[in-house]
Amino acid sequence: MTTDMRVLAVEDDPRIAKDLHAALSAAGFRVEHSRDGEEAWFLGDTEEFDLVVLDLGLPALDGLAVLKRWRANGRTMPVLVLTARGTWQERVEGIEAGADDYLPKPFRMEELVARARALVRRAGGHAAALQEAGDLSLDTNRMGVALRGVPVQVTALEYRLLAYLMQHRDRPVPPTELLEHLYGDDDAREANALEAVIARLRRKLGPGVIGTRRGFGYYLEGA
Amino acid sequence: MTTDMRVLAVEDDPRIAKDLHAALSAAGFRVEHSRDGEEAWFLGDTEEFDLVVLDLGLPALDGLAVLKRWRANGRTMPVLVLTARGTWQERVEGIEAGADDYLPKPFRMEELVARARALVRRAGGHAAALQEAGDLSLDTNRMGVALRGVPVQVTALEYRLLAYLMQHRDRPVPPTELLEHLYGDDDAREANALEAVIARLRRKLGPGVIGTRRGFGYYLEGA
DNA sequence: GGCAAGCTGACAGCAAGCTGACAATTCGGG
DNA sequence: CCCGAATTGTCAGCTTGCTGTCAGCTTGCC
8 A cells, every 4th residue: 555645734823734734735745734732742753754844833832842752752754843933043952853954934835845845855765745535646756647556647737637636635626626727717718628638537547536526526536 | 973074165255164164173074165166066076075065155156056067967965055145936946956955144153063964964875976777877976878888978968967867767857847957047948959959868878768758758767 | 308517539730749950159179 | 269070059840649629418407
């Protein structure tokens, strides 16, 4: 069974947390989220993560303390520390507590993702960023698609469609939204173009992968 | 720290250079110093270092350009980038150019040393000089290319292209990305220039070495 | 039954990519 | 500093295969 890249995002500000989740899952990570230090410590200590994104200002238990306790227990997963406090002492402290990288707020999500990827690449060897739903798996690094482990060849457009559905696998995606994502909304296309792509994909993937909910949109089955 | 770690410090401001030297050698590093980009590039390309501390604002050849040229040539030593320019684009750019860590000026020497140590610890040993993918092998030290052990003569540009593909052999590399790394994006080239280089390389290497995934990019086969 | 949403196979247009030739540029040697 | 050779960018024409459109069909829903 193939493994996802699991990342633990520890962040109490709901707005930032939401952005984190969006950016990281778009990058192919499976995101677990925790909003307080105690819970975060427990999760990080008992489960396996490929990366932790850790905010320092936390309720219940300070981020630095969490990190130190992990390291004291021999946990070695890469940790990317976020902090609003920008003093150099803090940074040194963070690094000496065992942080692998450091990002001062405010930051751009693009930068966070770039660093997260770099950390994971350095740490875990070249593990693939796999996203799964039912029998289908997407390798967002290789841009590859597989069905029950068997590679399936798809075109660039088809891939983008699958990736988008995967990213929003918790809900049916309306055709209008897909059209806008695949083509710019400036570029006017017959609505049928999308259906054609779906049809071709279904021919390649067989039944039971892409589902339709009439009036709502498309979704990946088994997610 | 009794180990004999060689670090290359690239910095043109004499005052900072002096501080760097003091702090790093106090921390147990053997420090080589270079004050201009050309020289730095040459040193980093021909000698073995365990770490490079690289300032971005340099005379003769910009720091980012130096870094890109190293990476394009397959040099993989850890690089810690220093910069006065603090915009997030710059940081992303730096990381994508292959930097392993980033430190905005002004900074404290304590912090630099902490990060330097962390980088070296993470990197562990020296990077391999020979990289392989399928029948193809690159000798990153003498910039040589061989196919099934038989040397093949390639030009500098062709070599940089191969080295880049080799460095990212786990995914198809889109033409836009290759163009940007081979030439600066400032220098506008016809998109066709890349295809010409690919064609010439394929003529030299034969089929089954450089593959194309239409809409995704180029890749090295058998990797 | 009727309507709207969605499906499908066929097909033509088109864009991505390839190639060979040639011109511009670079580079090393005298 | 100049010349010849190697390298590299540009162009035109070509191949390939992706993808939008169309016409006609099925399915679900009122």
